[in-house]
Amino acid sequence: MRKVLLVLVPGVESMEFSPFLDIFGWNEMLGSKDLHLEICSLEERISASWNLKLQSELNIKDIELSEYSAVILPGGFGKYHYFEAIKNKDFQSLIAGALEQQLYIIGICTGSILLASTGYFEGKKMTTYLYENGRYSKQLAGYKVNFQNSIFCKDERVWTSSSPATAIPLAFDLLEELTSHQNRKYIETIMGF
Helix, strand or coil: CEEEEEEECCCECHHHHHHHHHHHHHHHHHCCCCEEEEEEECCCEEECHHHCEEECCEEHHHCCHHHEEEEEECCECHHHCHHHHHHCHHHHHHHHHHHHCCCEEEECCCHHHHHHHCCCCCCCEECCCCCHHHHHHHHHHCCCCEECCCCEEEECCEEEECCHHHHHHHHHHHHHHHCCHHHHHHHHHHCCC
16 A cells, blocks of 8 residues: 655644545545555654644654655644754655655645755745745745745645645645545545535
């Protein structure tokens, strides 16, 4: 069975990761049944934004990327230590490996900043959170990416988006890319979209 990897770091926002859990969960149970979503984090337990406590099934150090088709990085808040993952060598190594193996790499909202911070995305078209006087846009552009002032940005297998609201359509886009348009429409219908 093919797999997708959801990477959670401290400060992650639940609205940015839960659509992937639900959409890929519904697909595994009632859709194409050939994709499994796994969750990894930097530590066994992390604190998400808004004081939500999470326990991961896998540690980022134990990931064998050859088993995956995509790596998903939801965004989060600096107040909850989200951007501290920039310094984590295991995180940097995971992203380098995902690029090397040409996996789909998805960055939701400020997740694109964590991706760009690795230095591996220079020249890639990317977007990020567009509000708050453009401070996140400037931060992203500082990593020498080709900043796009858009809600969604797809540059080959690197997909980024601009807000928590984009997680649902991005999850469905990835589901369609990895299965089929017909399967996407079926899952959307049975989930009430």
